[in-house]
Amino acid sequence: MAKIDSVSPLAPASFPQLVPVDGVRFATAAAGVKYKDRTDVMLALLDPGSVVAGVFTRSSTRAAPVLDCQAKIGVPSDAGAAILVNSGNANAFTGARGTDSVEAITLAVAQAAGVPQERVFTSSTGVIGEPLPHDRITDVLSTLTSNADVNGVAAAAKAIMTTDTFAKGAQAQVDVAGKPVRIVGIAKGSGMIAPDMATMLVYLFTDARIEQTGLQALVSGINERSFNCITVDSDTSTSDTLLAAATGASGVSVDGDRGFAEALEGVMLDLAHQVVRDGEGATKFVEIAVSGAASDAEAKIHAMAIANSPLIKTAIAGEDPNWGRVVMAVGKSGAKADRDRLSIRFGDVEVAKDGWRSESYSEEAAAAHMKQDHISIGVDIGIGTGQATVWTCDLTHGYISINADYRS
Amino acid sequence: MAKIDSVSPLAPASFPQLVPVDGVRFATAAAGVKYKDRTDVMLALLDPGSVVAGVFTRSSTRAAPVLDCQAKIGVPSDAGAAILVNSGNANAFTGARGTDSVEAITLAVAQAAGVPQERVFTSSTGVIGEPLPHDRITDVLSTLTSNADVNGVAAAAKAIMTTDTFAKGAQAQVDVAGKPVRIVGIAKGSGMIAPDMATMLVYLFTDARIEQTGLQALVSGINERSFNCITVDSDTSTSDTLLAAATGASGVSVDGDRGFAEALEGVMLDLAHQVVRDGEGATKFVEIAVSGAASDAEAKIHAMAIANSPLIKTAIAGEDPNWGRVVMAVGKSGAKADRDRLSIRFGDVEVAKDGWRSESYSEEAAAAHMKQDHISIGVDIGIGTGQATVWTCDLTHGYISINADYRS
Secondary structure, eight states, rough: EEEEEOOOOOOOOSSOOOOOOTEEEEEOOOOOOSSSSSOEEEEEEOOOOOEEEEEEEOTTTTTTTHHHHHHHHTTTSSSOOOEEEEEEEESSOOOHHHHHHHHHHHHHHHHHHTTTTTEEEEEEEEEESOOOOOHHHHHHHHHHHHHHHHTHHHHHHHHOOOSSSSSSEEEEEEEETTTTEEEEEESSSSTSSSSGGOOOOEEEEEEEEEHHHHHHHHHHHHHHGGGGGSSSOOOOOOEEEEEEEEEETTTTTTTTOOHHHHHHHHHHHHHHHHHHOOTTTTEEEEEEEEEESSHHHHHHHHHHHHHHHHHHHHHHHHHHHOOOHHHHHHSSSSSSOOGGGGGEEEEEEEEEEEEEOOOOOHHHHHHHHSSSOOOEEEESSSSSSSEEEEEEEOHHHHHHHHHSOOOO | OOOOOOOOOSSSSOOOOOOOOOTEEEEEOOOOSOOOSOOOEEEEOOOOOOOEEEOOOOOOOHHHHHHHHHHTTOOOOOEEEEEEEEEEEOOOOHHHHHHHHHHHHHHHHHHTTTSSSGGGEEEEEEESOOOHHHHHHTTTTTHHHHBBBTHHHHHHHHTTSSSSOOOOOEEEEEEEEEEEEEEEEEEESTTOGGGGOOOOOEEEEEOBBBBBHHHHHHHHHHHHGGGGGBOSSSOOOOEEEEEEEEEEEEEEOTTTTTHHHHHHHHHHHHHHHHHHHHTTTTOOOOEEEEEEESSSSHHHHHHHHHTTTTHHHHHTTTTTOOHHHHHHHHHSSSOOOGGGOOEEEETTTEEEEETTOOOOOOHHHHHHTTTSSEEEEEEEEESSEEEEEEEEEEEHHHHHHSSSOOOO
């Protein structure tokens, strides 16, 4: 069966050399929550004055740590803060016992780190429905707090992995009013598809100074164009969490600064694409750009219908320029379309125009594009100005192998 | 690669011995539309006085024959009628040329069969985006009309197949006011998943006497509980068509008769299940029953989220009682749920109750149920009285093999 040990063919050549972000320190430990012989807990300690923003899954069965984070985001405080993440167990669908575990962990972190409990944010990722052995986590807290170091972010990216085949990191530096501001991010997961809802988690750190409400607005907005525009298999985790922390240590205020917003978007998009590149069984990275829809929201509905279609994803796996399936997906999406105005491109190859196969269509040229490992599908609905771009991967035998027997 | 030549392991033991229905005659021919050495056109001739009802795909990119049928359904006429179906080419996304083909075929059928053109209904199923060589069909019309026979329905079920691994037929006889009425149905397809949108097609014939509006109301209503409750992979065809014809030849009026409605529902459900049993790559037939939802409509949203989840379908393929994925699907569905009231059953095994793994849960008992080829998943949302049942199949390597390279 099941677990794939080789690194995704779409992985970046190497993990980036991430620069330290002033005001945040990291530590990791091997607590044995489930995995043996690897780190499975990471702690990030944020200096006093840091603000924290977050975006979370909308699942109605979301996990206890998600509910706890949601309650704490935006509560004003000048104290320090902490983010603790464990892999191996999602503490999801664990009833009152799950809430107790979150309480025990956040209390212990607060004491060990000397921060208020309402400033301790946790995430858990891994198997669902099993009680979290939270003692194993609280047992390593003193080690974590004493080892915390500004250079620990790469180790943190590794500690939060579950079935990821590579650690995911990205960064940016931007000058605001002539002074440098840094943004560093790490992520784990394969979109919504990681087995047993081992989930998508994202942590962003910047030394920028920014109001919490401003940071929240920024990450919520960019999240719609980055993480909410990726899909591996349409299945949504019970634990998806993004936390963004601004320590203010650079002394540079970025409220309303466009350069900072663009740099942050670059980091988030980079991480979102890395999650797709680690999609289970993925062999192709697929960009789907829809234009000419009735609105941006309708364009995204079309794009997601294409990105989630098993028939399209299997055709891409087979390197088959099967544009008829794109017509099908647009038709079923529920968003407005006019069959006779639809145009489709695979890469630079115009496949269909105004509701039929293009006069200039070359099956050979389209097939050549499908052989690449970066596939781009362009669809013009032809009825308006709405547009959206989403990213996904193909659906392969690897996906079946990984998911048909993960728990056993 | 691609085409699977062996019959689905979930196929019925044999095609049923279908009784003739008075007032309808069938003929088939090998027109060479695309396939060689097999029949690919079927004609059903309906006696004067027949009424025809229909249900069609809601795809916004639906094919020319579908649009033509929709325009003709319900137009009153005492004349005879005809249904002509070809396999091998869907005449979908073929622009004005597609409309011309429908016009040419319906005109020729009208002349050959001596019925008005607005009483000729056609369906086309197979490859999308290729012009339909309609001359090959009109060339065999005189053969078809002269061979038409009341006993031809089994041959008709075969002629409409594309990648189906078995022909699908069902029937019922019901006494109304002490007199027998017959219902016979045939179908093709593997739900919404057949490659290149080779589609789901269903034809029902009865000798009952019934108003067209009454027949339409019956099939529209039952369709919601039968064909609209199956899914193989969430992909919706551009050509899905169901036509129901009542010849009235029995002389028995069934308007408002409950026994007739139940018999019709039995035939439609039987055919719907057969379509799932021929789902591409299917090795398990899966029934998903949701209760306790806020409404019946919300129950169906939950049930379809479960039925379409790739993670659940692959777990079933792997015979893994992975109930955490059911929690995930309920959570993402968008319909109302309360995590802490959710209960889940696999077969007779209570897996989860009130938001956590059941006290009595036995992994061995659940795993034993998953080894069967008929899997039943029961979910109680615990917040209302809404219920729905849907049917699907598992997602296997066979599905990937069939769909990753169908056109090539």
